[in-house]
Amino acid sequence: NVKVIFAIDRGGLVGEDGPTHHGSFDISYLRLVPNLTIMAPKDENELQHMLYSALKYQGPVAIRYPRSAGEGVSMDWDFKEIPYGKAxxxxxxxxxxxxxxxxxxxxxxxxxxxxxxxxxxxxxxxxxxxxxxxxxxxxxxxxxxxxxxxxxxxxxxxxxxxxxxxxxxxxxxxxxxxxxxxxxxxxxxxxxxxxxxxxxxxxxxxxxxxxxxxxxx
Structure with missing residues (x-):
């Protein structure tokens, strides 16, 4: 129940980084950990809101995001808290x-x-x-x-x-x-x-x- 945030880079395929660097399994093994919240943003703007939200949540949080550039979306100036557990x-x-x-x-x-x-x-x-x-x-x-x-x-x-x-x-x-x-x-x-x-x-x-x-x- 420690309040810690795991920012997991290279979630998913990583291409030229090589076969040892693909993040193919993290969702599967992280799901097993009790009390761990697991999130994944659709783009770079949502990622910043997830990081901000994770500071507000109780207990450990894992946020996985891919290698490579973002989607090129516009970034919000103000951080927003994402309602916990809401799609x-x-x-x-x-x-x-x-x-x-x-x-x-x-x-x-x-x-x-x-x-x-x-x-x-x-x-x-x-x-x-x-x-x-x-x-x-x-x-x-x-x-x-x-x-x-x-x-x-x-x-x-x-x-x-x-x-x-x-x-x-x-x-x-x-x-x-x-x-x-x-x-x-x-x-x-x-x-x-x-x-x-x-x-x-x-x-x-x-x-x-x-x-x-x-x-x-």
């Missing part, structure tokens, strides 16, 4: 929900906008928190859309998508769900763009899986 509904929708964590949020939003042009109504949730999850918002959209895609730059085993599946199982909510993330392997060296395409961490792959879910019986 951000970025886009409403009724056909399917994409729940993304960290820097995968913008890929999810891009996919949703492309699907919108094809007449699909897609909700996008920026989870912000891996632990605790925003159970109220997630369960609300699980019931509303009945179809969910989770997106993370972490191994699928024990990761963010696993946390969502556990929540749905515990609450006895039946939905169709697909998880997008890294496979159970040590990821090789390569540039970020190539690796993200290879492992499906792109808006194109999210859109493809969304269409498969939407067209399923």
């Amino acid at each position: 951000e509904l970025i886009k409403d929708g009724k056909d399917l929900t994409i729940i993304a964590i960290g820097n995968m949020v913008y890929q999810a939003l891009k996919a949703a906008k492309e699907l919108e042009r094809e007449g699909k109504s897609i909700a996008v949730i920026n989870a912000r928190f891996v632990k605790p999850l925003d159970e109220e918002l997630i369960l609300d959209y699980a019931k509303k859309t009945g179809k969910i895609i989770t997106v993370e730059e972490n191994t699928l085993i024990g990761g963010f998508g696993s946390a969502i599946c556990e929540l749905l199982a515990d609450k006895n909510i039946s939905v169709k769900i697909k998880r997008i993330g890294l496979p159970d392997k040590f990821i090789e060296h390569g540039d970020l763009k190539t690796l993200k395409i290879k492992y499906g961490l792109t808006s194109e792959e999210i859109k493809k899986i969304a269409l498969e879910l939407l067209n399923s019986q």
Whole structure:
């Protein structure tokens, strides 16, 4: 319960830093630690608010963020406290929900906008928190859309998508769900763009899986 903040750089794929530097497993092993809050920002502006918020929260907090430049968004002058354990509904929708964590949020939003042009109504949730999850918002959209895609730059085993599946199982909510993330392997060296395409961490792959879910019986 010590009040300490872990700022975890290189969360996810790191490209040219080499295979030993990929942050593929941190969400999975950090979820096991009691009383530890786990957060991941969608961009550099949200990161500064998370760091500020972590100072206000009780107990240890881990904030994971990727290597590389930010999204290039404008920065707020004033720090804002993020409500503890609360996700951000970025886009409403009724056909399917994409729940993304960290820097995968913008890929999810891009996919949703492309699907919108094809007449699909897609909700996008920026989870912000891996632990605790925003159970109220997630369960609300699980019931509303009945179809969910989770997106993370972490191994699928024990990761963010696993946390969502556990929540749905515990609450006895039946939905169709697909998880997008890294496979159970040590990821090789390569540039970020190539690796993200290879492992499906792109808006194109999210859109493809969304269409498969939407067209399923």
